[in-house]
Each structure stands twice: as structure tokens, then as C-alpha cells.
Amino acid sequence: MAFSVSCIRCEARLPRETWNRGEFLCTTCHARGTALVFPASARDLGASGSPGAAAEEGEASCFFHPSNRAVISCEACGRFLCPICDVELAGRHLCPACLETFKKKGKWTNLENRRTLYGHVALALAIYPMLVFYFTILTAPIAIFVAIRYWRAPLSLVGGTRLPHLFAILISLLQIAGWIAFALFFFRFRPAHPRG
């Protein structure tokens, strides 16, 4: 099936003349837009995901599909793979099983699709409860725990610092200091009970 690009607004197929020609005006909805089309558009799924040739006698076959001829071996476990099972990622050829293992262990950042930002969690625990300040007696120690416990946890994939951890610890320490000062003041200068 021929590749096509459709207008985002009206979903009408854009004529080929509008591709890679700067801004166009959709003939259906008159919306102004751009369509960048790259050579990969000519490559259909069948080309990359074809099962390849059947394995003949004496030829190496795929570990997962014994009837298919192997074309490459997994760089992690060495199993022979057919084009269906060959997953190319960041220049490496892996089998689906190794890919799953890497993903579970979190050993390969290229497979990560989510990260928790513990610094932000700790900072939120330190700051938001200040709106109802007496919650801080509970949340300040928790914020310190989270900040220290996850100090070595990976930061954002695209960068980031440990400043949120640091600020969370500092703010929580100040809150604890405030509570200690309040407790000292309360017990030292507590008004004496009037004697009957």
C-alpha cells in the first residue's frame, strides 16, 4: 500500500505535491501546515519484518523459528536469529528474550520508558505540607528519608542535578529545628497552673 500523509485537522490525504515543499494550504479544510516525508516512508513493514528464507538442511536455523534460516546471532546470548527475531537497537542486534531481560533489570537506558524523580518527590514532601504547617512534623522526616534513601537513584534521562534532594533535606531540617525550638519554648515557658 502506498504511503500517505493526512492533514491533522481534517484527516484528508495530502497530495504528494505538498510534501517537503514548505508550508501548504490543505485543500479540504484550508488549514496551513507542513509535511516532511522521509525515505523511510517507502519502506513497508514487509521489507524489514519478512521472515526471510526457509532454512535448508545443513544451514543454521533461528532459535525461535526453527524453520527460518538464521541471519545473525544475538550479541548478548549468541542465539541464532531470523529477521523476525532480530531486534536492532542502538547498533546492537538482540533477541527478544535478552531485550526483555535487559528491560527488567534496567541495565540499558535505551529501553527505559519511565523514571521516577525522587528529588522532586522529596522536595514536594518538604514544601507542600507547609501550607498546613503542623503536617510538617510528620512529613519532614519522611522527606529526609526519601532524599537520602534515593540519593543514588538515577536522575532524569536528559540531565538533572541533585539540588532537589539537597533542598528537600535543608528545608526539612529547618522544619525539624523549628519544631524542636517550639517544643523547648513550650516546655520551658509553660504557664504555671493556678493553684486552687
Added chain:
Amino acid sequence: MTGRSREYHRLPGRGRTLAGISTLWLGPDHLLAVDGRGYSENYRRFYYRDIQAIATVRTSRWIAMAALFGLAAAAVGWGFLASSSELRWIWMIPGIPLLLLFLLNLLYGPTCVCRITTAAQTVPLPSLTRAPSARRALERIRARVEAEQGTRVEEAAVTGSPEPVAEAAPAAAPTLSPLQPPSLPARRDTTRLHGVLFWSLIADSVLTVVSLAVKESGAFIAGAALLVIEFGLAIVAIVRQRRTDIPPGIRRLVWATLAYLCLSVALIVLATWLAAFRTITGPAGQSVSTGGRNVVLDAFGVVAPLLLGTSGLVLLHRFSSDRQEADLSLFSRP
């Protein structure tokens, strides 16, 4: 861990939703879409070799936002000007943020939506929400994708050959045209709204002279109301003049009118801030009038709208006579 960030380079554009902020990053072999969720980040990767198409389309959200912020700022400005109390500077608390939002919205440019297509999926790119930043980002993405796939897209797409890129010679390949605006079919506009806008500017100038002469609060309030009306007219005129046959000179004049109106509000706000500051820092018990006039500001308030209005009307007159001549020649043609 921070060394990891060197692999990624941030692209222009930032999408804000209730859930968080979305950004786009150029990686060594893939495009990384990061959806910030406050306490976590979700990642999506689009490998350069797999990207088939990226489409954008402009939306009219920015016009709605401009109208909303502009009218709200103008309404607050009107309240500020109509108030005679010394505490009228309180109007500036909502007024300044609204004016800033209005100007920032204009500065960021038209809004757009963007979609990326690979062999397996077509998904939106929520970080590309403004056309100028999307254009800059797409230029950089295109350079990376072309480096990976080559540039011979049309032949490949037409013939459907499975390996169009490997043999593609970059020097001989037809390069993709830069993202320039096309020549658009023009719509015929009556220019009545533009006429009203330019006449209102002349009326503004006359009203300023009257308010300077009589110094009555009625003229002052009428001037403030006219300012609000002019704001609305300018915004509607900017919206209407898109894709019409109105010449660029008149279009630019409408934009200049909007800039004048924004500047007027900003100057009034600044003058009142200064007056309020003098009241606070002045000798105790002495009240400094906030209604003190400034010769330069008064002259600006009279001359600028007069110039804009008259030049706009002259241009409109020329344009309509040219159009009439063109129409007559069209009908008289055998």
C-alpha cells in the same frame, strides 16, 4: 549520571498540560519525547531510521488566547482608568500579568499541532505547540533524519523501492525545500472593519485633546472605553486580515496599532506606578496627585493615533480605488 544528558540536546518548544511539561530531545540515533509528570518522566523514542513523516498544522488557539488576554487586560485597564481613587493602582495586580500573557502569546507566534509517523504508529508530539519553534525544531530533526536516511524522498515514495537511501548520493539528491510560506489564495475583504479601526484612532486623538482641554472625568472615561474598543477592533482586524487581499502596508499598520495600544497601556501603568511610589516615599501627610499630566505622554497620546489613523485611511482609500479600477477593467474587457 549527569554525563548522560550530554547525549541529548534540547529542541525548541515546550508543551504544557495539566499533567506536566512535554519536551523533545535530539539523541545520538533517536528522537526522545519526554513527558514530565511532576514526580516522574515518561519517555518515547523515535529512531531516525524509522521516522517516515512529520506533519504540522496551524491552529487558531493563539487567536482565541490573544482575544481572551487582550480583552481581559483592556477591561482591567478600563477599570484602572475609570477609577479616580488613589488606590486605583490595585487594578495593576491583575492587569500587568494579563498584559504580559497577552504580549507573550503574540511573541511566541501562532499555535500548531504536530504528528510524527513511523511504520508502526502515528503519534502527536505535544512539545511542538508554536509554529516558529516547531519550524526550528523540525529543521534540526530533518537534518538528523536526512543524515540517517538520505534525501531522495520523492523517487523513493513514488517507486516504493525498499532501499531508496543506500544508493542515494547526497550531492546529486534533490534537497528538501526550506519551510517557507507558500503563495496563498487571497480572500476578498471589504476592509470595513479596518476603516472603523482607523476612524476610532482619529477619534481617540480628538478625545485626548478634548480631555486635556476640559479636564473632565467624563472625557477621561470615554477615552478609556475607546481604548478597550480599539483593542477589540485591532485583534479582530488582525484575525480577519489573514489570507485576504489586504495589502501588507495596511496589515502592518494594524499590527502597529496593536503595538501602540499595548505601549499606551504600559506607559499609563508605569506612570501610575511612579506616582504611587512618590506617594509612598513622599513626606507624611502629603498626598501626591496620581493624575499629574506629562507633556510627552500627552503629545504621544495625541500624535500617534492621529498618524496611525490618517495613514491607515489614506492607504485604505488607495487600496479601494485600485481595486475598483481593477474590477472595472475586468468588466470592460471584451
